[in-house]
Amino acid sequence: MIIPRINIAADSYKDDLTAFSALPNQVLVVPTPDNDRLTEILNNQHKDAYWIQPLAFDPQDPLAQIHTLLDAGADKVVLPYAAFANTDLESSFSHIPQERLAVTLTPAEFAHLDRLLATVSVFILELADTSAESLEAIKAAAQLAQKGLLPRGGVKRVVASFASSTATPGLLAISELGRLGVDTQLSTNVLSTGHEDGKLNLGEAFMATIVSDRPDGLFPTIVVDEQGISLGLVYSSLESVVESFRTRKGVYFSRTRGLWHKGASSGSTQDLIKVHVDCDSDALQFTVHQHGTGFCHNNIRGCFGPSSGLAHLDQTLKSRKISAPAGSYTQRLFKDSNLVQSKIMEEAEELCEAKTPQDIAWETADLFYFALVKCVANGVSLRDVEQQLENRSRKITRRPGHAKPKWDVSAKEAAAAAAAAKESAPTAAAPAASAAANQNGKSGRISMKSYKMNALSAEQQSKLLLRPIIQSNDIMARVKPIVEGVRERGDAALIELTAKFDGVQLESTVISAPFSPESMVLDEKTRAAIDQAYDNIHKFHAAQLQDKALVVETMPGVVCTRFARPIERVGLYVPGGTAVLPSTALMLGIPAAVAGCSEIVIATPPRKDGSIVPEVMYVAHKVGASKVLMAGGAQAVAAMAYGTETCPKVDKICGPGNQYVTAAKMLTQIDSSSLVSIDMPAGPSELLVIADMTSIPAYVASDLLSQAEHGTDSQVVLIAVGLTAEHLAAIEDEVHEQASRLPRVDIVRESIPKSYIIEVESMEEAMKFSNAYAPEHLILHLEEAEKHVDQVMNAGSVFVGHWSPESCGDYASGTNHTLPTYGYARMYSGVNTDTFLKHITSQQLTREGLDAIGDTVMRLAEIEGLEAHRNAVGVRIRDIRGL
Template identity: 85%
Template sequence: MATIVSDRTDGLFPTIVVDEQGISLGLVYSSLESVVESFRTRKGVYFSRSRKGLWYKGATSGFCHNNVRGCFGASTGLAHLNQTLLSRKISSPAGSYTQRLFQDSNLVKSKIMEEAEELCQATSPEEIAWETADLVYFALVRCVANGVSLRDVEQQLENRSRKITRRPGHAKPRWDFSAKENAAPAPAAPAPAPAAPTPAPGSEKSGRIAMKAYKMKALSVEEQKKLLLRPIIQSNDIMARVKPIVDSVRERGDAALLELTAKFDGVKLESTVINAPFTPESMILDELTKKAIDQAYHNIEKFHAAQVQDKALVVETMPGVVCTRFARPIERVGLYVPGGTAVLPSTTLMLGIPAKVAGCSEIVVATPPRKDGTIVPEVMYVAHKIGASKVLMAGGAQAVAAMAYGTETCTKVDKICGPGNQYVTAAKMLTQIDSSSLVSIDMPAGPSELLVIADMTSVPAYVASDLLSQAEHGTDSQVVLIAVGLTPEHLAAIEDQVHEQASRLPRVDIVRESIPKSYIIEVEDMAEAMRFSNEYAPEHLILHLEQAESYVSQVMNAGSVFVGHWSPESCGDYASGTNHTLPTYGYARMYSGVNTDTFLKHITSQQLTREGLDAIGHTVMRLAEIEGLEAHRNAVAVRINDIRRQ
């Protein structure tokens, strides 16, 4: 209030009062005392010119003297309807239709469905207007009944209008009448075969590939807690192996890198890095692969570019005190792209695109070389597209160390991102806690994991394929199936599909080790399923459920969610647009997956005017005095003294 000046002789401040939608309710007058009282009570308090004192306006009636909501006339349209429903919720006549609607949620749902159908059938402008009014009425009843304000709905519309998106325009399969009219009859699902006896885990190469099975109601609390644990990582042993590698690269640079690459990858290199611009020969791809990478690049870039906040956050916390937060890119970043058992251009996309979108000035891609001393062309092509300055031909802990400390040819980076095995993770964590490296990492990481929640609408073949898509990552991967009210026959069909599909996979030997470490847990309802899922905090969560989207709001802990029968996890791994570098091992409780913000840092600033410092000065001096920091107090006091003397 120190900066507000009134041009009235009585010193009062004309005040326009608006509701949450920004609709003007009336003109009143405020004083310094009334504003203070408003903040203290969190209610509208103004100054009464007739009574010469504070006025708690609207405490016993509407805002206006005429006992209506606003001085500029009664509310109209949706605002009036919303206000009426709010009052009816509090005091609707006993036995009235409105009271029944508030008390019976199923009645409201039925009416919404009924009116929506009638609106779709309406043809004339008058009918369409009439049915739309009916639908809006019942939709607002549902909002008011659940504490959703009209402003909440408007805010959702405003948020959507700020992003330019091109929706496909498809209806959900259940409501897609155009598709149903032209579709051929769906083939009948094969009858589930009876489940074969399950051999002990870790059986022979020709044995049945099966997950362990439990019933939630038969488990004690302690047994349930044990199921939340991941396969144990012997971190002390791994750290002991990794530290000499990291120390060697830090002390000897490129020479150590070349030795370690020959030792661990079996490749003798003459140089450790490939510098941009990369030669066309290193990026030769067939046209089909190139188009696939280009489309994935487009979708991932579009989603990550939408995450950028174009403007700084500016807040005047009190008159004359302006606080700001603005983003700046992390200048040099290192992206670790695993090699070994799989070629992963997708990881290069997932790490490189948000780094490019964020505006990082130098991007180093580290990935193990092939036996011929080259890097796979798919990774080289993506490195070129993201504007990488170097490709470090190294893997494992030695690659992490080279980026963390720098070598003669490898740039030292400020942050290292990317997945990897236990040795890569250990090296990332080791270099992060070493103050001499001054490097940060994206997140701790463990083996890949997935949790599926499936009900009776799930398709066994789809569920099994999703489980196996993660189980094939490595022998230490873990997948979990939460079966919600499945019949024995439906569950047996899923188990059969797991064995049959796994037996045909090229990486079946890996699956034979990971699947026996995984498990199925039967639960009776969705509340139990969501509770366990949130406690497990999976890297990937797939909802094979009827109306799956309605359960997304209950997800509290997960790296990424795949909603419905037509959303396989594979799409998120490659090309839908979301990022596949996600927290594992339960870290989804407190970490996000890689995103554009991963490659940004946020800086705050504050600017005080003379009047602002005068208003806040005593607060700062008192707090500094309490903490015994006299220099802090004095930095304010010398300025306050100058302000007060003038």
């Protein structure tokens, strides 16, 4: 093997680095370790395996300089024997891995080689000539040094170094050294990638130590890409290697075509990165950067098939960056760095929360995907990332590796434990202590972002209308196998998924009516509250029922009718993930019962003990549900959509839920084999408050927080109409103070930063923004609030004036709380009695009526070319008119 010695003090050093970069190692000779050129070379993230040979060290602290060089990415530091001569090797060098140190020895110092065997891995023997005497000396040294393997694998190396051009060895001498297992180090002054007088050709010198074991004298050559992934197997000849070093391209020897410049005709050329020789010096490995479609003539990347895993993802993303299909998710990610950032944070959090091996693999895959999107979007390849890892592995001084305080979970847990201990102490001040404990070690003000409408561009205003990002593609990918599992394997899948996601091992999945009294035992106060809520909600929803048919005589003798019929079988999803919501059972069950649905199935996640909360069971009983399905999430929706052995298939699924529930509703709705419809895509709760100077800060803040506490994805918005700075500050103070006292402060700490305040000058501006946002809930904290209801065009439900907290609508006033979110209030109504009805129309015509309308129908049928339609009227008209 040839090892070029590059003097980086020379003017030609950059050209030399490039010309000899394909060799596995280079020795860089530098005047001192702290050399600017060297720093620049080592700062390049694609460091080569450089052996750094400083000619002079700081005598005060040579070890510190060696550490610095190794940490900076030097593969080895080359020291003169003098550095080891009068030192206790054990105490000075044992902390430096042997494979990171090389020593230069003059002929007079060869005898000391023995002493260094446990400290260095490379012995560079300086030779004045290639005389038989010199070769004999180096042979003896080699026999001594090459005994045994290095502790971490690999072998010790002996290198013959020829200092001056007068002593340049010929190819024969290099070959002879190679047979002894000795590498040859040569100054770049005596090497050339071309053919220059008085210089050795690099390719020829390189090949001098390599011996083919084939009758045709060729060298099997494995071609790999930058990541070491095999592209194919080819053959090299002396001539092709010489040409490859000269052009720094992939050049091989084709047994049919001779010298083969890869890609010359196809365009799939290769930049040469490295040439390695195998351990017994009879085969080569070319590392290349492959251009074009790939290496293989079958138009794929490699002859052994396409790449897989991260390398495949890296290539796919790179090609998508050039030509992603318009509107594709990846294209959206490339354009929206905020979206990528949000996804990385989201996936990192999910990975931290993942517990099972399957979930950890899933979340890691998600995180890798978005991280790689960020890399590719910014021109960073997977190889660059791997290079960073390799660079880090070269450091010998380790960082402590502590997490930043913001992410230090142990510190947070310690703080939470301290706060909890303080809370339980008899002298602790209850509210403050509970706030500290509830914050789970987090501190800092809980505040919404703030904007002034007149400072925002139209584009910025539109961005504010978007809800916190929900990645439907991702969620869909997770939900699909769940839905398919339940469709194909019914109850068995349901039981498995409930164990996985809800941590409950169920024996059976459904409770059938009549429900046992023990399952719905409630204290009096709770029962009375549910009863009163039930009565009000029932009253309001019963009033919506039009039990009389609509009858209109559109022309004399032409009577059109519309009448309602209940949807027979309905499935009601009652969320139960982060909060148990019997109120949702009321909001869905009552209109279904009022509408007259004959089969009502209520699905809700079971508690850890495998039971359903008695409040939900009591509501199920009151609304006449036939079954309670003990399942949550996508699996519950799938069970109701397709039916299982125990869960009846329903015709419509209603109810809110998290993103898995919503995605499953949408998936099953578009599957025509399920024949199921849904109410609407109801997602994370949201609220918009419009407040003027008559608003009461504590009330405004309490309303905002009432929805912010639902989930981390909830969003609340405050439109401040002409508020003074003091008034606004009072609301913000209330938000922080009230939030800090909430048991669900952890959720609020995540949802409030996704929420915002927007200051406007007038009510017109406020209403315009609110209608564009189309909130699920709208609260008017305004003077004479009722006068503004007329201007509300888009909202799920409106709460008018200071005395109408949104919570009343959530529970008991009578209106429904299952409402459209994400802006769907532009086109959807909240759940109501009609949700559980379908309308059928009918008509009856008299003889006179048909006579009067007949010509119109026949003409229109004629225009559409539908003769049978025309004839159905014509055949009767002929009788009526006696034609």
